[in-house]
Every structure is written in structure tokens, then in C-alpha cells.
Amino acid sequence: MSPDEILLETEAAMEKAVDYMTHEFAGVRTGKASPALVENIDVEAYGATMKLKQLALITTPEPRLLVIQPFDASTAKDIEKAIKESKVGINPAVDGKIIRMPIPELSEERRKDLVKTIKQMAEEARVRVRSARREGIDEAKKAEKEGDVTEDGRRDLEQEIQKLTDQYGKKIDDSVSTKEADIMRI
Numbered sequence: 001m002s003p004d005e006i007l008l009e010t011e012a013a014m015e016k017a018v019d020y021m022t023h024e025f026a027g028v029r030t031g032k033a034s035p036a037l038v039e040n041i042d043v044e045a046y047g048a049t050m051k052l053k054q055l056a057l058i059t060t061p062e063p064r065l066l067v068i069q070p071f072d073a074s075t076a077k078d079i080e081k082a083i084k085e086s087k088v089g090i091n092p093a094v095d096g097k098i099i100r101m102p103i104p105e106l107s108e109e110r111r112k113d114l115v116k117t118i119k120q121m122a123e124e125a126r127v128r129v130r131s132a133r134r135e136g137i138d139e140a141k142k143a144e145k146e147g148d149v150t151e152d153g154r155r156d157l158e159q160e161i162q163k164l165t166d167q168y169g170k171k172i173d174d175s176v177s178t179k180e181a182d183i184m185r186i
Contacts, residue, residue: 001139001142001143001148002143002148003140003143003148003149003153003156003157006136006139006140006143006157006161007136007157007160007161007164009135009136009139010132010133010135010136010139010161010164011164013128013131013132013135013136014128014129014132014133014164014165014168015168016128017125017128017129017132017168018125018129018168018171018172018175020125020128021121021122021124021125021172021175022175024121025118025121025175025179027040028114028117028118028121028179028183032063032064032103033060033062033063033064033065033066033101033103034060034066035053035058035059035060035066037066037088037090037103038052038058038066038068038083038086038088038101039051039052039053039058040052040053041082041083041086041088042082043055043075043078043079043082044078044081044082045075045078045079046075052068052079052082052083055070055071055072055075055078055079056068056069056070056071056075056079056099057069057071064102064103064104065100065101065102065103066090066100066101066103067098067099067100067101068092068098068099068100068101069097069098069099070097070099073097076094076097076099077094079092079099080092080094080099083099083101090102090103090104106183111183111184114183115180115183115184118176118179118180118183119176122172122173122175122176125172126169126172129165129168129169129172130165132165133161133162133164133165136157136161136164137158137161140154140157140158140161141154143157
């Protein structure tokens with residue numbers, strides 16, 4: 001494998017780790033309504049498991065209210081059940097064909113719990129980034145053994161991989177700071 005391919009694969013793996021973390025952060029409640037809070041909840045409907053966003057229109061008519069309008073009214077009970085079973089912690093209210101979800105104010109204790117949760121998610125992302133770094137360095141050593149890269153080339157490649165690791169680590173830290181500020185904002 002060429003040095004450029006190793007770098008590209010390593011960077012892609014790190015990017016994927018940060019993107020996944022960002023996606024997970026979107027599902028963490030910050031006290032204001034956001035469709036991302038519920039759109040990826042799995043719902044058992046039509047004999048299959050589907051994401052909520054595939055079954056309904058999710059809107060935020062007010063800052064503290066989510067409104068879910070199922071495309072098919074017969075799935076409203078399935079959607080309600082899935083929301084109750086999820087870890088969102090908000091009770092849905094079925095109003096005919098519409099499901100309303102009032103978002104309560106977060107208590108200080110709950111805010112602290114949410115900050116701990118995002119820090120755990122961030123640590124998982126850091127582990128994935130470090131794993132990608134390790135795989136990249138292993139590939140560089142393998143390329144050196146196969147004669148595709150010189151010893152100096154391998155060292156340069158390892159330095160580039162470390163720069164990527166630092167760069168993605170900073171992205172993770174920045175995302176955590178932003179999300180923490182969102183959660184702690186009163």
C-alpha cells in the first residue's frame with residue numbers, strides 16, 4: 001500500500017469516528033426541541049424495524065415542543081411505544097393522529113449527567129481515532145517491510161498520522177466544549 005493510501009485510509013477512519021460522535025451528540029437532549037432527539041429511534045411497524053424519520057414528519061413548532069405526524073395514522077401507537085421504550089426520557093402524548101412531546105426544563109443534576117454522557121461518547125471517539133492511528137502505523141511498518149517505503153519515509157508517514165490524530169482529537173475536544181456549553185446553558 002502506498003503512503004498516500006495509508007494516510008487516506010487513516011484519515012477516513014478518524015473522520016468516521018468524529019462524524020459518529022457528532023451524530024450521537026445530536027441525540028443528547030439540551031433542553032430545547034430538536035428533531036434529532038427522536039429521528040433515529042427504531043420503531044416496529046409493518047412487521048419490520050424502521051427509523052422514526054421514515055415513518056413520520058418531525059417538527060418543532062415551539063422551542064420546547066416536538067410534534068410528530070405519522071405518514072400513516074395506524075403507526076401512531078407503534079411510534080408512541082418506541083418513544084416510551086427509548087432512552088429519550090420524554091413522555092409522548094398522542095392527540096388523534098399527532099404525537100406531541102413537550103420538552104421539560106432540565107434539572108441541574110440531569111444536566112451534569114448529560115455532560116458525563118457526552119464525555120463518555122467523546123472518549124469512545126478518541127479510542128476509535130487512536131485505533132485508526134495504530135492501524136495506520138502498522139500499515140506503514142508493513143509497507144516498509146515490503147519495500148514500498150524507506151525507513152525515513154515510514155517515519156515521515158508516522159509523523160503525518162500523528163498530526164491527523166492531533167487534529168481529530170482537537171475536533172473531538174471542540175465538539176465536547178460546544179455541546180457541554182449547550183447543555184449547561186440555562
